[in-house]
Amino acid sequence: MVCNRYPWVRFRKHRSRRHGVGYDRYFAIHYRLNGHRKDEGIGWASEGWTPRKVALELATLKRNQLTGDGPQTLKEARTIARKQRQDEEIKRARIVRDQVTFDEFFRTVYFPLAVLNKKPASMKAEKQYYRKWIKDAIGSKPFKRISPIDLERLKRRMLQAGRAPRTIEIAFAVIRQVWNDARRHGMIEGESPTKRVKIKLNDNRRVRFLSRTEAKRFLDALKRRSLKTYWMAFISLYTGMRFGEIAALTWQQIDIDDGLIHVADSKGRNRSSP
Template sequence: MAVTWNKTNFPGVRYYEHATRKHGVQKDKYFAIRFQACGKRREEGLGWASEGWSAAKAAQTVAELKKAATTGEGATSLAEKRQKAEEKRQAEAEAHAQAERDNVTFEHVFLDSYFPIAKKNKAQRSWQKEDQCYRLWIAPVLADKPLKDIAPIHLERIKKNMAEAGRAARSITYTLAVVRQVFNFARDHDLFAGQNPVTKIKKPSSDNRRVRFLSHEEADRLLAALAEKSPQVRDMALLSLHCGLRAGEIFSLTWGDVDMERGVLTLRDTKSGKTRAAILTDAAKAMLADRERRGPADLVFPSETGEKVGQVSQTFIKTVNAFGFNDGVTDARQKVVFHSLRHTFASWLAEAGTDLYTIQQLMGHQSFAMVQRYAHLSPDTLRRAVKGLEAGMDAAKARDKKVVRLGDQ
């Protein structure tokens, strides 16, 4: 619709009236300006009187734009002025966001962001352990510090506090790993932009590989005692002892993964993230055959409520303590725990002369180095290897003697 422009008492300022809309008792007016700047004639709309515009204010705007064009300082058009204003607003918003990032504390990231997600995505045992590490060791040092202010010296203090409290090197390494994960999380979510300080820390050296394993007589006594107190705990212990399963693998085992005909268990979502097979012994097959078999998706070892078991039973721990296996033992590697059954499985294999590669496959270890701890348990295998070398050397010498040389004729 065509509009009728009206002149004002100010050069370069004009307006038109809205057909119906009122501003006070008068019709609302829309103001626009026309002026010469940088050799070009410009024409721009300003706004309505109801938005605060007036002829005088429009004239002042014209004067400012002409001055900017003459001096070369400032915007020479409303579009440019709006752009500069938007750029300023964005810069201020970014500065404010950066200030918030700079001031975000470790406690804020851990409690409000990182930990709630960890509880949803990690196993209960894992997030509970992280929570304990935070409360006992991390929070006293880092909680109120902005992430940008946390330096290696603070992490060294955590290491020192834990070492003085008698915590193992492995526990210290785990706690530092939690700190590292929080920083990585903050960086991934634009809460932190610096270098992860954990990368500058030397991890304490540790050898937490389990040493203690059961003799056949100790294992028989333990299984017999468990059978009297809890047949289910005894069955789980037997499966770990005979097939090398971790506790978590036993808790997650379903009947669909039990192949009685082939004598094989399929273990999914293992610690290494890969699926592997476990071979059943006759005793393990007999034990499973005696259990009530249900649907493929049903757990082989459900809890009393029918749900997945979350941790090793106190029945196992109390039975081990009753036998005195851990009396006077201070080195964690020498203590008998449920995982000792898996370690015993591998140790018995090594003692029976099983090669380390086969043990690696049965245990589901990712690297060969992880099974080298069992090498000293298979001296007969090493002796057989050396005897084979000697036999090869003797055979080579015998062949050499039978060779007829032209110079000897």
């Protein structure tokens, strides 16, 4: 049926559903675009549509057709509106995501998943490092607001507390693991700021050999305390074998005739020490 006051507006009545004093009506518009007839439904009176509102919607489309600006069909207008809603939803989701703090992610996502894949001892250590050092430093901050400066402050605080560089390195490793997990979950982009903070580790390499006099004094002192330790140190000093290799020795590895000790699977290969 055609509305008397708005000839381009049509409607049909619902068979049973009533709205107000009469039956509910579904409105549609009829117009021509580029020489082609267009019939597009708009909505029900029970959804708030009236003949006048439908006519105004059609007038807007006709104006857009004349100016070339904006949607020129209802389908196009709905597509644009749907895209705008999707963009708004993405924007809202991004705002919510950007507000998630390091602590919230650690407690609700990282830790519950990590305990399924890591050893209990490892998770206990990570939790201790987090509670003692990391949480106070960056826990309340969203990922996007965590900077190398925050980690420099954490490093300084740990050094002032007498912690070794190796301890700081472990704490930073926990931060890096949480950060990488957050990146996999789409919470943040970019690398962990721990990569931009340098930690000077102590050089634990041997810088000199014991002299013969020092070696003798060392062995004599051990011999008075523990004969077993004395012999292990003796073998280590004269062969260069490591503790693990000495502790794992069996009689089958001792070649008395040639004066050799055969070390099995030492750094991926077998070797012999005189």
